[in-house]
Amino acid sequence: MPRLPLELLAVPGLARRALSLRLPIFSAMALGQSVQRARGGLGGRIDAVLRPRALEIVRQAFERERGGGSFSSDPWLTSLISIGVARSGLAPDMARASAGWLTDTALPGGGWGLMPLDITWSSFACAALLEAGYADDVRLVPVRDMFRRRQQDVPFRALACPAGHWGFSTDRSWPMALETAEISSLLHRLPGGATDPHARRGITWLTAMQDRSGSWSLAVRDSRPGGFGPCPQMTAKAVHALLDCGAARDDPRVTKALRSLGRNQRDDGAWEAMWYRGLTPGTSAALAALTHAGRGASEPARRARRFLLNTQLSDGSWSTGGYDPGSADTDVTGGEGTVEETAWALHALLLAGEAPDSAAVASAANRLLARQDSDGTWPGSPVNEYVRHCYRYPDRLLATALAVKALGRLRTPAGPGAAADRRANQETPTP
Structure with a gap:
């Protein structure tokens, strides 16, 4: 996956307008990349400054939904966000909660359904x-x-x-x-x-x-x-x-x-x-x-x-x-x-x-x-x-x-x- 520019989060209004509901997904994935594919030099210093901001965006969404582990009750959305968070290693509580929610909502046949509407x-x-x-x-x-x-x-x-x-x-x-x-x-x-x-x-x-x-x-x-x-x-x-x-x-x-x-x-x-x-x-x-x-x-x-x-x-x-x-x-x-x-x-x-x-x-x-x-x-x-x-x-x-x-x-x-x-x-x- 191409590197996501964590630098976008330095301008919150621009990030919101550019990404809309994708902002928590982007933040989680960029967060995981910044740890798993760490950069050196100036890029590494920028990532270190912006990781807390990315994590805060995801945590705001997580806590807003009462910390149950799901994101908008959507298995696909929850999976995307939890992958990035888990790979970052910076929020094990969120990773555990999302894994638990996904396990609990799996269908008997082994798949997942569309989010409830x-x-x-x-x-x-x-x-x-x-x-x-x-x-x-x-x-x-x-x-x-x-x-x-x-x-x-x-x-x-x-x-x-x-x-x-x-x-x-x-x-x-x-x-x-x-x-x-x-x-x-x-x-x-x-x-x-x-x-x-x-x-x-x-x-x-x-x-x-x-x-x-x-x-x-x-x-x-x-x-x-x-x-x-x-x-x-x-x-x-x-x-x-x-x-x-x-x-x-x-x-x-x-x-x-x-x-x-x-x-x-x-x-x-x-x-x-x-x-x-x-x-x-x-x-x-x-x-x-x-x-x-x-x-x-x-x-x-x-x-x-x-x-x-x-x-x-x-x-x-x-x-x-x-x-x-x-x-x-x-x-x-x-x-x-x-x-x-x-x-x-x-x-x-x-x-x-x-x-x-x-x-x-x-x-x-x-x-x-x-x-x-x-x-x-x-x-x-x-x-x-x-x-x-x-x-x-x-x-x-x-x-x-x-x-x-x-x-x-x-x-x-x-x-x-x-x-x-x-x-x-x-x-x-x-x-």
């Missing part, structure tokens, strides 16, 4: 049920309470990240702007949400973390573009959250974010999303945000809508939107449509005013219905990025939630009255 799963499911008219269902009360408990009250000091955010799992998982925007919006939309202090704290966090350019990065303000940096989909989700939670359409945070989206729209009218493949999810999120902000007739919104309509496949579904990143990501070009991408596009087009009985909507809805399995769920496809352009994973719950959300929007286009009609005619659902 219970907050993410719950936010997708809750959003789908709200769209389908279930806001008053008592079974969402424990979901709301779980969201409140999992809001993080401990800053992530190594990343200069304040408290008030959500991650994808525990109340100490690493900060995620996507989850924070989604859950802030959901809490505000649930009964009693207008005065929910947790939703307000989430919005306060998003406000503090908005990039100077108007966009949002995943976890560190003004992160370097690419990887964990500014993302049109995250920016669109944050705009949705601000508007849902009471911000005016001319709020400076909203207008600054929409200007950022305008600058980053592709020539074909599409936007990318950092954490999902292709162009359909980012374009759908941006179109929905523009519509919510009263810009549905603007040129960027019209171009996005045309892009989605032009990239719908002949069977009514959507795939990557013709995304072709070249040799680094050849597996996502074209291909069969997926439930997730079809649902994203369908929901956004309905929000943007596409007629429920139009050919595009009808064929998309029929395609979703045809893909539903006998148990009521929908199959997932590898559209979710874990390591960008390297590894994706399918998730049946996320696919099912997106399909229900899109079909719920189609079923209840008229708002509360239609939701009441649904409640009057529905069968008692199975918990």
